[in-house]
Amino acid sequence: MRRTLLFLLGGLMLSGIIHLVIVLLVPMYASHDAWAEMGRFGADRKFHLLPLPEAGNDAIPGMDPRFVQAECRFSLAGGPLRVTAKMPDDFWSVAVFDRNGRNVYSLNDRATDGPQLDLAVLTSVQLAQIRQNPSATLENAITIDLPIDKGFVLLRAFVADASTLPGATAALTAADCSGTF
Amino acid sequence: MRLLIDLALAVVVAVAVGVSSAWYAIDRGHIFGAVVAGGWTAWPEEGGESPDPYELAMLTRTGEVPLGNGEGLRFVADRDASGAALSGRCTYQIAGQTPVARLWTLTATDEAGRLMVNVAHRAGFHSREILRRADGSFVITASPSASSGNWLPVAPVARIKFVLRLYDTPLTTGSQIASLIMPTIRAVGCP
Numbered sequence: 010m011r012r013t014l015l016f017l018l019g020g021l022m023l024s025g026i027i028h029l030v031i032v033l034l035v036p037m038y039a040s041h042d043a044w045a046e047m048g049r050f051g052a053d054r055k056f057h058l059l060p061l062p063e064a065g066n067d068a069i070p071g072m073d074p075r076f077v078q079a080e081c082r083f084s085l086a087g088g089p090l091r092v093t094a095k096m097p098d099d100f101w102s103v104a105v106f107d108r109n110g111r112n113v114y115s116l117n118d119r120a121t122d123g124p125q126l127d128l129a130v131l132t133s134v135q136l137a138q139i140r141q142n143p144s145a146t147l148e149n150a151i152t153i154d155l156p157i158d159k160g161f162v163l164l165r166a167f168v169a170d171a172s173t174l175p176g177a178t179a180a181l182t183a184a185d186c187s188g189t190f
Numbered sequence: 191m192r193l194l195i196d197l198a199l200a201v202v203v204a205v206a207v208g209v210s211s212a213w214y215a216i217d218r219g220h221i222f223g224a225v226v227a228g229g230w231t232a233w234p235e236e237g238g239e240s241p242d243p244y245e246l247a248m249l250t251r252t253g254e255v256p257l258g259n260g261e262g263l264r265f266v267a268d269r270d271a272s273g274a275a276l277s278g279r280c281t282y283q284i285a286g287q288t289p290v291a292r293l294w295t296l297t298a299t300d301e302a303g304r305l306m307v308n309v310a311h312r313a314g315f316h317s318r319e320i321l322r323r324a325d326g327s328f329v330i331t332a333s334p335s336a337s338s339g340n341w342l343p344v345a346p347v348a349r350i351k352f353v354l355r356l357y358d359t360p361l362t363t364g365s366q367i368a369s370l371i372m373p374t375i376r377a378v379g380c381p
Contacts, residue, residue, distance in 0.1 A: 016196040020203030027208025028215070032247050035216060039250035046253045064307040071254045071303050073355055074313040075295045100293050100357055102261035110249045112237045115258020117358045119292075163255060167293060167357070169318060 036109045043069065043110035044082065047161045053082045054090070056164070056184045077168055077177045081186035082161040089131035089139070091150065092162055094184035096124045097177045100167040105130060108159040121151070126184075130155060130162070162186060216247045225364040228372035230265035230354060234364055237261070262291070262357035263367075268301075268349070270375045278306070278347040280380040281333035286373040287326065291356035293317055298332060298344045299351050306345035308334075314353075315340060328373075 036042070046069060050057035060066060062074040072078065083090045092103070096118065103126060104115040118124070129150040131139070136154050139147055164184055166177040215221060222242050223235040235241050236256040241249065249256065257264055268276055276282065278300075288294050297314035300306050305313050315330060320340055322328045332342040332352070344350050352375065361367055 012192070013196050013199065016200040017203055020200035021207060023200070023204035024207035024211070027204055028212045031209065031212035032216060032243050035247035036250040039247075041253045042250040043253045043255045062305060062313075064305040064313070067304050069255055070252055071256075073295055074297060074305060075316050102258070102357070104255075104258035104261055106255065109246060110253070110255060111239065111241060111246060112256055112258040113239055115237065115260035117261055119358060120260070165261065167316075169316065 043106060044108050044159065044161060047080045047082050050080060053084065054087070054187050056081045056094075056181065056186055058178065058181055073165075075168055076165045077174070077181055078166075079164045079181035079184055080161050081184075082159075083130070083186065084159045085130070085132050085135070085155075086158060088189045089129060089135045090162070090186060091188040092126065092128040092130070092184070092186045093188060094126045094164060095180060096126055096164070097166050097173065097180050098124060099169060099173060099177075101177075102165050103128065104163045104165075105153065105155065106161050106163065107155075107157040113155055113157060113160070114153050116151070126164075127151065128153065128162075130160075132156070132158075215244050216251060225367045227265070227367050227370040229269060229271060229375060230267045230372045232263055232265045232367050234259070234263065234362060234367060237263070257355065259362055262355055263359055263361055265354040265356070265372070267352045267354070267375055270377045272377065274377065276350045276352070276375070277380065278334060278344045278350045281331065281335075281337070281378050283376050283378050284330040284332060284342075284352065284373050285327065285376070287328075287371060288317070288354065288373060289356060289361060289370045290359060291317075292358040294354060294356045296330065296342070297353045297355070298342055299353055300345070300347055301349040301351065303351065303353075306347065306350070308343035308345055310336070310341070310343040312341075312343055315342060330373075331378075 056079045059078045060068045062072045102117040107113050127150040129152045133154050168174050224231050237259045295316045330340040331337040334346040
């Protein structure tokens with residue numbers, strides 16, 4: 010009897026290890042994570058408008074239906090990423106997520122001077138290389154030095170009512186993330 | 191023989207408890223890092239660089255894209271002021287003030303966080319379109335049937351949630367959030 014109890018105790022301890030291993034492995038094996046889902050909208054290094062969230066059609070779960078959004082998936086292995094956009098006058102924000110959908114950087118329209126968004130996403134090695142090249146034009150860009158390889162950028166623009174929807178949609182459609190240095 | 195039975199028992203217990211507890215923790219996802227303020231729950235770490243492993247597992251499994259800390263903060267309520275679970279068949283009054291933010295939106299969703307079909311084609315309100323009292327406070331009536339004032343239509347399903355998103359808010363730490371004055375959700379009628 011005591012031996013069985015000891016084995017049960019051992020089983021419980023082992024269950025704790027199994028629990029931890031599963032929790033830590035899920036991000037590696039998840040197939041419907043945000044990064045994978047963003048790939049459905051089209052090619053990388055290009056902004057794609059996400060469909061407006063509505064009942065029965067939440068393309069990406071948990072999005073605010075009062076915002077239009079556009080995503081650009083990227084890999085920094087192909088060089089630094091440059092995001093340029095002329096955003097609407099109303100509230101907007103931009104967020105950078107890593108391969109696991111973790112938010113690694115975000116800002117809203119207060120952080121920029123006017124509606125022009127100019128964002129450079131690069132690794133520290135790429136940043137050092139650009140700094141050595143005097144002809145590079147990084148001065149006006151918000152430079153984000155990230156320890157990541159793959160990820161995606163999400164632009165969100167607030168839509169106050171139906172009349173501002175076309176302007177916000179046009180701004181996000183015209184956003185560009187194909188540029189480099 | 192005894193040894194084999196004991197060993198098998200230990201392995202079964204380990205796998206059953208380990209897998210089910212991990213599944214429960216990830217499915218619930220939001221059990222750690224939650225900060226409660228006036229019946230609303232926020233997860234300030236979900237939009238940060240270092241969410242805990244459960245949060246990260248939940249994010250990768252559902253494909254949810256959280257609001258970054260520089261964008262805003264999300265609050266979710268699934269119970270009314272008396273502690274009863276929110277039902278789409280009842281009428282609720284969401285009243286009071288919201289914390290400081292440049293903009294906020296309030297959305298009604300089903301239990302899984304999905305938007306609901308409703309006759310008015312309205313999923314929620316934002317801070318600039320809402321009718322307010324003279325002191326700036328507001329009352330939103332969430333109900334499956336039409337109501338005067340700020341009517342937030344919901345589908346008559348068993349469980350619903352309200353999601354309040356504050357945009358461009360200075361709130362980032364849990365201790366700031368816990369002491370916030372949030373709108374109260376009061377049930378005014380359940381058929």
